[in-house]
Amino acid sequence: MRILHTSDWHIGQRLHGKDRFEEHEKFFSWLLQVLQDKQIDLLLVAGDIFDVGYPSNSALQQYYRFLTLCRESTCQKVIITGGNHDYVSTLNAPKSLLDALNISVIGGVPDSIEQEIVEIKDKNGQLAAFVCAVPYLRDRDIRKGIVGESHEERIEATSMGIANHYKEVADCVEKINTNQLPVIATGHLYMAGVSTSDSERDIQMGNQAAFRWDSFPQNFDYVALGHIHRPQRISNQEQVRYSGSPIPLSFSEKNDQKEVVVIEFMENKLSSVESVKVPLFRRLIGFSGSLDEVASQLQQHHSEGEDTDWAEIHIEEENYDPNLLQKYKELLEMDFDLEIVKPSISFKDRVKGVSELYEEQVALKDLTDQEVFDKLLERSNFEDGAELQNSYQQLLQEMNDKEQ
Template sequence: MKILHTSDWHIGKQLHKYDLSEDLELFFTWLIKYIKSENIDVLLVSGDIFDQANPSQAAYKQYYDLLKNLIQLDCKIILTGGNHDSPTVLNAPAELLKAFDITVIGGATEAVEDMFVTVDKNNEKLVVAAVPFLKDRDIRKSAAGESYATKIEQIKSGLRTYFSNVTAHYSRHHTNQVFILMGHLYVQGSELSESERDIQIGNQAGVEANMFGEIPHYVALGHIHKPQVISQEQNIHYCGSPIPLSFSEKEDRKQINVITIENNKISQVAIIPIPKHRNLLTFEGSLQEVEEKLNAYSEVTTLISLAEIIVNEESESLEKRQAFDALTDSQLNSKIEIVKSRLNFKSKIRGASDAFAVGTDVADVTPMQMFEKKLELQSELENTDELKNAFREILEELKL
């Protein structure tokens, strides 16, 4: 039996207002061909199906078009919700999708056993615990007036207890069968990029890898976009996002993981690279240097390459600002589209521009970064760490 692990599709994602639906469509086309050619029996998608809790109509269409193509294959599909997903949105068609051998678990179920899926194919048996992103209320009871430190410890303890109950259910009812545990969370020691939204209050409630115990034969995680193995001995894997979702991921080699089961045990975990269809590029230097680098770029890719430019100049002047604006608005190279830009001055006129570098678009600044910068400007404030933690909790509740 062959199982394919993927996650963090983020359907509907825009990179600095640039639509990435073409990138995803090319990945989905490749994915379907791969499933068919390699006779994949089970497809696992570990959360963040959509980029927004309320997807656009275009995002819905891309999702259902993919499912329409997948159901024509002899492949069991299991999808779970991530912190970007709305459980209600994912679960809405769940009963209908069951008829097509698609299991969707958008949010934590009341009973642990309702997240267990069994697969029996090719004389091999597999048990999957399809655990989605767990919200605060799923793992603990909050109390008025509790401290931030208390909340963090309760979250960690709640996660350990929750996954302990999951593995205990497997031990009671499915022992001696290959066991894959899905999850969407931050495990301490994993390497982040700038595109993951804060999860469990700024990632401070990340859990230790040993929380999953030694029972699962493979832990199929989502949330972290950089592919990585957290624990080789315990087979804890982030497969990562299928396409780069931020410029911090421009050097990542995107992949899917394929797990092979033979004679009732995992015989192989293969890392399969995903074809790359566009480059994300960063050009930094003076105005002249950046312009020269843009003109010199010559690589041809399936999709136009996207660039961020960072211009560093000595002193601030209106002339340089105008030249910078002209550079970002120009189409110097038909192979590149500039989607992010920043102008820095070593010495500049003090004023409102002190908050962020000249040329920074407010769309490029996260709410947390804006709040932290505001706190820096209000130097008389005390207990800023507590204010930051409170603001993180608000962002988590609002899914921002």
């Protein structure tokens, strides 16, 4: 049995206002070919299917079109779990229809733990494996708030709640797995020791409730993780992995090699784990230096792929000069063999009201909720910033959970 693990598609994402539709189209075309070439039996998607809770019509059409085309490949079964970006109601809305297509969707924690266990059958209709399809675990799913509890107690309760949920689903599958068939689990969470980018939202107490790989139950043969966009093993464990996102979702991921993971079971044992590189459909690049240096770099650059490269540029000058600002504006209007989507300029001198303006020339839409709050704290003189941070993270998580 061959399984393909992927996650964090973020269909409908816009990068600094630029649509990613074509990149997703090319990824899905490539993925369909991989499903066929690798003779994949089961496709696992570990959360963050969409970038926003209520995706656009084009994003929904793209998603459903791909799922429909999956039926034309060797892939007999698709399992999709919700992530922190996904609204449970959005994913679960077509659940009954997708069930008829042998596509199981678990958008959020269901009413009973048994509903997270999906039976996988082989080509002959024989039971071949079990999937513990655990979605993103929201605060309300794993703990009850207690008046007066400390921040440390909330972190501990969150970690214990995650561990207890996985133990419960593992115990449940153990009772029915009388033939010792493979057990695969999914997860959309923050693991201890991961390498992150700047495009993941903080989850589960601002990522402070990091989960350890050895806290997963021992009867899981493979854990397919989502949420972190850089593909990686956890603590060098081949069987506990983040597949990462298929396209770079921020400029911090511009040098990452994207991949999907193909795992194979033979005679009920995990026999191989293979990283399959995803082609780069559009390059994200960065240039920095003085105005003259960046201008020279832009003029010499040539896009190599089918799609024009997108660039982030940061110009840093010693002294503020209105003429430099005018040249900067003219530079942004020039034609290059790329498209500048994230420009910025700053000055090292401290001319009151000017250098501050340009050092802080970051669009609010480019900042995360946490980064906005951090900047507000920097400008204030609160004595206990740490306590405010803790309270803010709890409030932000509660608001995100209520929206979904």
